[in-house]
Every structure is written in structure tokens, then in C-alpha cells.
Amino acid sequence: MAFDILGTPGNDTLRAENGIDTRLLGDAGADRLLGAASADMAYVGGAGIDTAYLAGSVGEYYNIGQAVQRDGELFNVLLSRNGSGNQYIAVSTESVSFQSGETVANDANGLSLVTSAGGFGNETLVVPRDDSTLWLAGGTGFDTVNLNGNPSDYTLSRVPNLFFDGSSNADAGAYVLTAVNGSGSYTFDTAIDSIHFLFGQTSTLTELSKYVTGSSILQIGTNRNDFLVQGTQDGYRAFAGLGGY
Ligand SMILES: [Ca+2]
Numbered sequence: 240m241a242f243d244i245l246g247t248p249g250n251d252t253l254r255a256e257n258g259i260d261t262r263l264l265g266d267a268g269a270d271r272l273l274g275a276a277s278a279d280m281a282y283v284g285g286a287g288i289d290t291a292y293l294a295g296s297v298g299e300y301y302n303i304g305q306a307v308q309r310d311g312e313l314f315n316v317l318l319s320r321n322g323s324g325n326q327y328i329a330v331s332t333e334s335v336s337f338q339s340g341e342t343v344a345n346d347a348n349g350l351s352l353v354t355s356a357g358g359f360g361n362e363t364l365v366v367p368r369d370d371s372t373l374w375l376a377g378g379t380g381f382d383t384v385n386l387n388g389n390p391s392d393y394t395l396s397r398v399p400n401l402f403f404d405g406s407s408n409a410d411a412g413a414y415v416l417t418a419v420n421g422s423g424s425y426t427f428d429t430a431i432d433s434i435h436f437l438f439g440q441t442s443t444l445t446e447l448s449k450y451v452t453g454s455s456i457l458q459i460g461t462n463r464n465d466f467l468v469q470g471t472q473d474g475y476r477a478f479a480g481l482g483g484y
């Protein structure tokens with residue numbers, strides 16, 4: 240649960256403490272919203288021309304290229320590359336400045352200057368600690384997602400939009416881990432390679448069903464070599480292997 244720091248209708252400078260998850264709520268006016276290292280931050284500028292100030296440099300974040308609805312606000316999300324904290328930047332915050340000196344507009348153009356998750360390299364995506372609904376793309380390279388807790392803290396499902404005429408939704412087959420305590424839901428496209436639970440367990444994406452309790456109503460393969468399991472004895476199950484072996 241994040242700590243809130245509230246601005247006034249005037250021009251405010253709001254500063255978060257290091258290590259404390261914080262929402263900075265500027266209200267009206269031209270606000271300076273100063274984030275902190277080692278914590279998850281939300282920057283809500285409100286009316287007026289506002290700037291979020293992030294710890295570190297552009298190179299310490301991934302732009303996941305999607306807007307996320309949270310607490311009634313629409314946010315662009317930058318994921319931490321090094322544990323410095325994930326950054327939710329409300330669209331009412333006009334620009335983003337980094338401690339290292341770079342400033343970008345908080346829009347698709349500006350954020351395109353931040354490395355996209357799902358690119359060519361070997362990426363490690365560190366997801367926020369709680370209260371998140373994120374869709375994560377792997378791209379090429381070997382991509383790992385660091386997720387909080389243990390496998391037992393989640394249930395597993397797959398995006399089931401597979402049609403019997405052979406067509407499928409673009410997201411079909413994506414893996415979904417939903418936190419048992421309701422704090423978040425994480426969807427991984429099948430280009431993510433590995434999930435590392437921060438309390439110890441590491442699993443390839445395709446073997447998650449060995450570790451995480453899940454729905455087996457619809458098992459869908461990926462374009463890789465798959466391990467499909469029917470989890471219960473009764474009823475019909477649809478298996479679709481897609482590509483691979
Ligand atoms: Ca203000």
C-alpha cells in the first residue's frame with residue numbers, strides 16, 4: 240500500500256522518501272513530483288504542467304509501452320531494470336526528468352527514448368510489489384520476469400481466445416499469474432522465457448504449471464516445445480500445440 244503525499248491547488252514540490260512506495264498527488268498548479276530510489280512510485284500531476292523527477296538515468300528503466308488503469312487514473316509505466324523502483328506516471332503529468340539530466344515528454348514519442356521491454360536483448364523485468372495489472376512482452380533474447388513471493392502466492396491461467404475455425408486472438412496462449420491475495424495480475428506473452436519468484440523458485444514459462452496451481456480448462460501450447468498437462472480427471476479439455484515440437 241502506497242503512502243500518499245498531497246499537493247495544493249498552487250505550485251508544489253512534493254518529495255518521496257527513499258525506500259517508501261509513494262503516490263505523489265500534485266493537484267492543480269505546476270508541480271514538481273520528486274520520486275525516490277528503491278521504491279515504487281506513482282506521479283499524478285493533475286491540472287497544470289507537471290514534471291515527474293525519477294532517480295537514476297533513462298538507461299535504468301524499461302518502457303513497457305502500455306497504459307495501465309489504476310485507482311481511476313491512466314498511467315504510463317516504466318519498469319525498473321536494477322531494483323531502483325517501478326514508476327507509474329499518470330498521463331496528467333506532462334514530462335519526465337531523470338536525475339542524470341535527461342527530460343522526455345510523458346507520451347508515446349517521449350517515452351520511445353526509454354528502452355522498450357520486449358526488444359532484442361536479454362531482459363530482466365522487475366514487476367512492482369503490489370497492486371498492479373501488467374502485460375509483459377519478451378521479444379527476442381532470453382527474458383526473465385522477477386515476481387514477488389512464491390509460486391503458492393499465485394494461480395495460473397492462460398488467455399483462452401482460441402476459436403474453432405483455427406483463428407486466435409493475438410494474446411491467445413499468454414500466461415496469466417494472478418496473486419491469490421488479489422493484489423495483482425501479470426500476463427506474459429509466450430516470448431517471456433523464465434519467471435523468477437523472489438523467494439526462490441525459478442521456472443521456465445512453459446513449465447509454470449508444474450509449480451503454480453492453475454486452471455486446466457484450456458491448455459494452449461506456444462510456438463516452442465511445450466509441456467501440456469491435464470490437471471483434473473473429468474470433463475473435456477482442449478489441447479492446442481501451435482508450433483514447436
Ligand atoms: Ca499543485
Ligand SMILES: [Ca+2]
Nearest residue numbers: 284285287331
Ligand atoms: Ca498536468
